[in-house]
Amino acid sequence: MSATRTPDPAPLPTDAVPGPVAGPGPTAAAAPATTPPTSRHRTLPLLAIGVTVLLWASAFVAIRDVGADVGPGALTLGRLAVGSLALGLPLLLQRTPWPAREHWPRLVAVGLLWFGVYNIALNAAEQRVDAGTAAMLVNVGPVLLAVLAGLSLGEGFPRPLLVGSVIGFAGVVVIGVATSTGERADVWGVVLCVLAAVAYAVAVIRQKPLLGRLSALQVTWVACTVGAVACLPFAPALVADLRAAPPSTLAGVVYLGLFPTAIAFTTWAYALARSDAGRLGSTTYLVPPIAVVLGWVLLDEVPPPLAFVGGALCLVGVWVTRRPRLAIRRAAG
Numbered sequence: 373m374s375a376t377r378t379p380d381p382a383p384l385p386t387d388a389v390p391g392p393v394a395g396p397g398p399t400a401a402a403a404p405a406t407t408p409p410t411s412r413h414r415t416l417p418l419l420a421i422g423v424t425v426l427l428w429a430s431a432f433v434a435i436r437d438v439g440a441d442v443g444p445g446a447l448t449l450g451r452l453a454v455g456s457l458a459l460g461l462p463l464l465l466q467r468t469p470w471p472a473r474e475h476w477p478r479l480v481a482v483g484l485l486w487f488g489v490y491n492i493a494l495n496a497a498e499q500r501v502d503a504g505t506a507a508m509l510v511n512v513g514p515v516l517l518a519v520l521a522g523l524s525l526g527e528g529f530p531r532p533l534l535v536g537s538v539i540g541f542a543g544v545v546v547i548g549v550a551t552s553t554g555e556r557a558d559v560w561g562v563v564l565c566v567l568a569a570v571a572y573a574v575a576v577i578r579q580k581p582l583l584g585r586l587s588a589l590q591v592t593w594v595a596c597t598v599g600a601v602a603c604l605p606f607a608p609a610l611v612a613d614l615r616a617a618p619p620s621t622l623a624g625v626v627y628l629g630l631f632p633t634a635i636a637f638t639t640w641a642y643a644l645a646r647s648d649a650g651r652l653g654s655t656t657y658l659v660p661p662i663a664v665v666l667g668w669v670l671l672d673e674v675p676p677p678l679a680f681v682g683g684a685l686c687l688v689g690v691w692v693t694r695r696p697r698l699a700i701r702r703a704a705g
Contacts, residue, residue, distance in 0.1 A: 419637030454629020483598025540689025546682030
């Protein structure tokens with residue numbers, strides 16, 4: 373056991389909601405009575421995951437635009453480099469200490485799997501299969517996450533989570549069928565999509581325990597930097613692609629690095645520290661319908677009517693997974 377594990381309460385992460393601090397001894401048992409209102413504890417994580425879902429949906433739109441000029445590996449390196457710089461500045465100003473040695477295996481795993489493998493595989497897959505097919509295959513990830521969280525994190529398999537996940541995934545399938553052209557699909561594209569889904573699920577399982585000891589900002593920065601370092605072999609391709617591309621491509625890479633990477637992954641980690649991994653993962657079923665709407669607004673990609681049916685199913689599925697927790701909290705309040 374490390375020296376940081378003492379009988380006293382462990383320090384809160386730096387991004388935790390501020391509130392009264394209970395001292396050691398008998399007084400600590402009374403801490404729940406002096407904590408901030410439960411409504412605030414509910415609202416902040418919900419806002420955080422809302423920001424995450426919106427920005428990740430916008431990433432799919434931006435990648436379709438930027439990906440025409442920048443290769444999969446180069447695009448991953450570009451957005452991770454921007455994200456690492458943006459996240460590292462506040463940590464430098466705060467003089468945040470380095471994570472303990474015991475945390476580094478998980479941090480490296482998250483960086484390699486989620487920030488590295490997931491992004492490269494997804495970017496490459498979208499060049500081999502159409503967007504609808506990619507959405508269907510990649511969204512196997514939340515289902516895998518729910519299973520792994522039930523087995524390895526002790527979250528179990530509550531019926532609302534299973535039912536909501538089935539409904540949400542059905543919505544994604546409907547959206548995929550509605551938007552799929554069937555013109556571009558090959559075996560390697562399918563394999564890459566499944567690889568991205570597996571990398572995402574395993575990475576979140578590795579990330580969850582870290583958030584009890586490290587802040588969301590620190591975990592995200594280290595993982596993002598690890599991913600960027602792993603992608604350095606793509607640096608020559610990134611430079612060549614950006615030189616040949618219009619200035620708007622560079623702006624797109626910077627956007628992907630600042631918003632869907634730096635901000636969205638941090639707000640995800642903040643919400644993950646305060647939620648079950650399986651239930652939180654189900655909220656990402658909102659990404660495909662939001663991406664369809666953003667593509668309609670920003671790229672003039674008019675969605676077929678069936679896509680709206682799929683979007684409605686995604687909303688219902690996420691609502692089912694979240695509803696039991698809200699009901700329990702209201703009863704407790």
